[in-house]
Amino acid sequence: MLLTQNVDGLHQRAGSDDVVDLHGRLDSVRCLHCEDRTPRAGMQTRLAECNPDRLDAVAAFAPDGDADLERENFDTFVVPECSRCGGMLKPDVVFYGENVPRPRYEKAAAALAGSDGLLVVGSSLMVYSGYRFALMAHAAGLPIALVTRGVTRADDLATLALRADCTRVLPAALG
Numbered sequence: 250m251l252l253t254q255n256v257d258g259l260h261q262r263a264g265s266d267d268v269v270d271l272h273g274r275l276d277s278v279r280c281l282h283c284e285d286r287t288p289r290a291g292m293q294t295r296l297a298e299c300n301p302d303r304l305d306a307v308a309a310f311a312p313d314g315d316a317d318l319e320r321e322n323f324d325t326f327v328v329p330e331c332s333r334c335g336g337m338l339k340p341d342v343v344f345y346g347e348n349v350p351r352p353r354y355e356k357a358a359a360a361l362a363g364s365d366g367l368l369v370v371g372s373s374l375m376v377y378s379g380y381r382f383a384l385m386a387h388a389a390g391l392p393i394a395l396v397t398r399g400v401t402r403a404d405d406l407a408t409l410a411l412r413a414d415c416t417r418v419l420p421a422a423l424g
């Protein structure tokens with residue numbers, strides 16, 4: 250199983266099919282009231298229909314999916330509601346300060362418990378939602394290998410730490 254803190258769905262696009270998106274997915278929208286999930290692409294169409302005067306707005310995307318729109322007046326911006334129940338919609342991602350949904354955490358924890366070890370790739374594990382799995386692996390006596398360029402929060406727990414670019418190490422390991 251592949252456990253990721255990324256929210257971009259790139260692991261699935263790269264061919265991984267057993268993925269837990271710990272922090273959710275930006276390509277999905279969730280209703281806070283009825284939990285209905287819909288594709289973000291459809292939300293984009295609705296946003297455009299509700300805000301035709303905003304279609305020419307230009308913004309740079311940040312790595313976390315945010316976009317910086319300075320000096321915009323948001324008082325007249327129309328946010329579509331859930332088409333099923335009228336509830337408030339949000340990106341189906343875990344925002345800062347929110348908790349990973351319990352079933353998602355439990356699925357990942359069960360996979361770790363049944364694994365031979367933990368391989369951490371390209372993460373500093375500074376966010377607790379990922380670091381907790383290193384703590385769990387360590388407590389269970391599972392080996393932990395790190396492949397990342399900098400220090401990590403789990404350095405003291407690691408069996409092996411490779412300070413290297415994962416895009417170079419992983420292909421070499423497989424070759």
Ligand SMILES: [Zn+2]
Pocket residue numbers: 280281282283284285331332333334335336
């Ligand atoms: Zn709803």
